[in-house]
Amino acid sequence: MSESKKNEDPKVYEENAVFGEITLKGWGCKTCNTFYGDDKSVAQYCCCTHRKCNECGELTEKTYLICRKCRDKKEAEKLQARLDKAKEISQVGYENMIYSESHNACYHDIDSYLTRCENDDVDPEEFVFATTFKRFHIDLADIKERVGEEHEIEDFSMTFDFPEHLVKAIKQFNRDAMVQKKNLGSFQCDYTRKLKVEV
Ligand SMILES: [Zn+2]
Numbered sequence: 662m663s664e665s666k667k668n669e670d671p672k673v674y675e676e677n678a679v680f681g682e683i684t685l686k687g688w689g690c691k692t693c694n695t696f697y698g699d700d701k702s703v704a705q706y707c708c709c710t711h712r713k714c715n716e717c718g719e720l721t722e723k724t725y726l727i728c729r730k731c732r733d734k735k736e737a738e739k740l741q742a743r744l745d746k747a748k749e750i751s752q753v754g755y756e757n758m759i760y761s762e763s764h765n766a767c768y769h770d771i772d773s774y775l776t777r778c779e780n781d782d783v784d785p786e787e788f789v790f791a792t793t794f795k796r797f798h799i800d801l802a803d804i805k806e807r808v809g810e811e812h813e814i815e816d817f818s819m820t821f822d823f824p825e826h827l828v829k830a831i832k833q834f835n836r837d838a839m840v841q842k843k844n845l846g847s848f849q850c851d852y853t854r855k856l857k858v859e860v
């Protein structure tokens with residue numbers, strides 16, 4: 662119903678404008694008695710703290726479908742599958758950082774990775790992943806589009822020009838990023854290549 666129609670035909674509060682008492686059917690939590698209507702699964706979930714792991718049946722916190730042990734096992738299998746698929750490359754001539762998935766960290770080289778393993782008293786892995794270097798790049802067209810969207814101005818990117826000094830500075834920055842080796846960019850894990858950890 663449109664707003665104007667509603668206004669033409671007001672429904673005024675009156676004492677007896679009710680059906681009478683209505684009994685609701687539905688599901689409630691048996692611990693705290695909260696009523697959840699027809700949402701049975703929410704009622705079941707309400708006050709429980711644990712549930713059975715979908716994989717092994719052990720108890721786990723209710724926010725997880727599978728327990729910590731089974732999650733770790735799955736992660737380890739996923740990592741192993743990735744490592745099996747990756748191509749082994751030589752350390753000779755390799756200059757990028759390396760990435761250890763199980764540490765979730767990048768290292769400058771195998772030596773600093775081994776030092777960390779020693780300090781943390783964990784066994785080094787047989788392989789770690791290589792990384793690729795992704796250069797920073799500022800896209801003027803992207804920025805324009807975002808400003809236009811934020812201000813809800815149509816055709817903003819067609820009609821607005823950034824000041825020349827800003828355009829020049831950004832172009833210079835992008836050129837610098839292309840020629841500078843290490844500080845204008847970031848290292849991204851490359852799951853397709855791996856390096857052997859020689860202890
Ligand atoms: Zn409850």
Ligand SMILES: [Zn+2]
Nearest residue numbers: 714717728731
């Ligand atoms: Zn489990």
